[in-house]
Structures are given as structure tokens and as C-alpha cells.
Amino acid sequence: MSMNKKLALIGYGKMGRMIAQLAPEYGFEVAATIDLNDEFAKASSCDVAIEFTTPEAVVGNIQKLAAMKLPTVVGTTGWLAHMDQVRATVDQHKTALVWSPNFSIGVNVFFRLVREAALLLKDEPEYGAWAWEIHHDTKKDAPSGTLIKLVEEMKQAGYARNIDVGSNRAGRHPGTHDIGFDSAADTITLRHAARSREGFARGALKAAQWLVAEKRTGVFEFSDVIFGKTKT
Numbered sequence: 001m002s003m004n005k006k007l008a009l010i011g012y013g014k015m016g017r018m019i020a021q022l023a024p025e026y027g028f029e030v031a032a033t034i035d036l037n038d039e040f041a042k043a044s045s046c047d048v049a050i051e052f053t054t055p056e057a058v059v060g061n062i063q064k065l066a067a068m069k070l071p072t073v074v075g076t077t078g079w080l081a082h083m084d085q086v087r088a089t090v091d092q093h094k095t096a097l098v099w100s101p102n103f104s105i106g107v108n109v110f111f112r113l114v115r116e117a118a119l120l121l122k123d124e125p126e127y128g129a130w131a132w133e134i135h136h137d138t139k140k141d142a143p144s145g146t147l148i149k150l151v152e153e154m155k156q157a158g159y160a161r162n163i164d165v166g167s168n169r170a171g172r173h174p175g176t177h178d179i180g181f182d183s184a185a186d187t188i189t190l191r192h193a194a195r196s197r198e199g200f201a202r203g204a205l206k207a208a209q210w211l212v213a214e215k216r217t218g219v220f221e222f223s224d225v226i227f228g229k230t231k232t
């Protein structure tokens with residue numbers, strides 16, 4: 001009998017395929033792949049699911065997976081306006097969900113660095129701020145979920161002035177995010193540049209391992225998985 005845990009992949013596009021390649025390294029056997037119009041019953045014997053689909057599909061998929069009590073990692077972006085509904089569904093079915101607009105460890109460190117910079121500059125009115133990102137031209141949502149989260153981190157740190165937000169979509173770029181602060185005296189630019197999708201896939205698999213091992217219920221962010229609940 002295999003010792004591997006059974007993984008369901010919801011969405012078998014660029015991210016789903018990358019995760020399938022790396023899954024055995026994390027002790028997972030891909031037991032079900034579900035793309036548009038596939039039956040979710042295929043996933044009923046799985047231990048955990050990873051969902052990378054589309055902003056239009058993700059909330060319905062989360063509801064189906066929660067009703068099956070299948071702990072789920074959600075990488076799809078562009079659905080945060082529905083967070084209250086998702087939280088209620090996960091709580092109602094006493095299951096678990098880990099989400100992040102970005103499953104790279106480096107970006108989750110970047111979130112904290114940006115938060116700290118915003119805190120230090122919130123009372124320095126000569127500094128204006130901008131937030132910018134570029135991704136491949138097949139990415140559907142703009143600005144990216146990661147950029148929205150970066151801006152949110154800045155606001156939560158108390159940076160109340162305008163933050164000028166911009167996005168580009170071109171070529172095959174896996175994702176670069178810049179946060180800048182500019183004054184008459186100087187400019188600070190903080191940048192995270194992804195080299196490939198591999199870091200996102202590895203992070204999602206790490207989150208799936210955590211869900212299987214911890215058997216927690218509720219909604220968690222990837223930062224809870226990698227840093228614990230230590231957010232300040």
C-alpha cells in the first residue's frame with residue numbers, strides 16, 4: 001500500500017501541471033485532476049486539494065470542496081471580495097482552507113518588508129508612493145492579487161496617503177512587483193521578481209502538507225503556514 005497522501009488538483013493549467021510534476025517530492029500522489037466541466041466526485045477519496053483555476057470559477061469550487069470536507073489550498077486570485085462568503089462556507093462545513101495571492105516564500109517576506117517601509121514613511125508627507133506589477137499576457141486579473149495585498153499591507157501599516165497603482169500584461173513574464181517611495185531628495189524601490197512558477201507550486205505543496213499534518217479547521221493564509229501566527 002502506498003504511503004503517499006492523495007492530492008486532487010482543481011484546475012489543470014499552467015500551475016496545476018507544474019504542481020503535478022513536483023507533487024511526489026512532497027509525498028503526494030495526484031489521484032484526481034479536475035478541469036472545467038469535470039466531476040468533483042473524482043476527488044472524493046483524496047486527502048487534500050489544490051485549486052488554481054479562474055476568478056470566475058474559484059468560489060463555486062471552494063463551496064463544492066468544502067461540502068466534501070476536503071481541506072483545500074487556493075492559489076487562484078481575483079476573488080477576495082467574496083472572502084466573507086468563503087469563510088462562512090468553510091466554517092459551516094468545519095473544514096480548512098489556506099489561501100494566498102502568492103505562494104512564494106520570498107513574496108511573503110516581501111509583504112513584511114513593504115509593511116515596515118510603509119510604517120516608517122507614513123508620517124513623512126514628502127514621500128509619495130507607487131505600486132506596480134507586470135505579468136504574462138494570459139493573466140486574467142489586474143492589478144494582481146499580490147499587488148492588492150501589498151497595497152493593503154501598506155494601508156494597514158498606517159500609510160494613509162495616495163498610492164498610485166499600475167499594471168502591465170506582456171509576453172511570458174512570471175511576475176514582478178515593485179513598491180516605490182519618492183521624495184525630492186531620493187527614491188526607494190523595493191522589488192520582488194519571480195524567476196518561474198516553480199516557487200508558487202512548491203509553496204502550494206508545502207501548504208497542502210501543512211493542512212494534512214495539522215488537521216486544522218478554518219481559513220488560513222500561507223504566511224500562517226511559513227511564519228506561524230506572528231503577524232505584528
Ligand SMILES: NC(=O)c1ccc[n+]([C@@H]2O[C@H](COP(=O)([O-])OP(=O)(O)OC[C@H]3O[C@@H](n4cnc5c(N)ncnc54)[C@H](OP(=O)(O)O)[C@@H]3O)[C@@H](O)[C@H]2O)c1
Nearest residue numbers: 011012013014015035036053057075076077101102103200
Ligand atoms: N497564488 C499564487 O502563488 C499564484 C501563482 C500563479 C498563478 N496564480 C493564479 O492561479 C490561477 C491559475 O493560474 P494558471 O497560470 O494555472 O492559469 P491557467 O493556465 O489559465 O489554468 C487555469 C485552469 O483552470 C481550469 N478551469 C477553468 N474553470 C474551471 C472550473 N470551473 N473547474 C475546474 N477547472 C477550471 C482551466 O481549464 P480550461 O483551460 O479548460 O478553461 C485551466 O486549465 C490564476 O488566478 C492566477 O492568477 C496564483
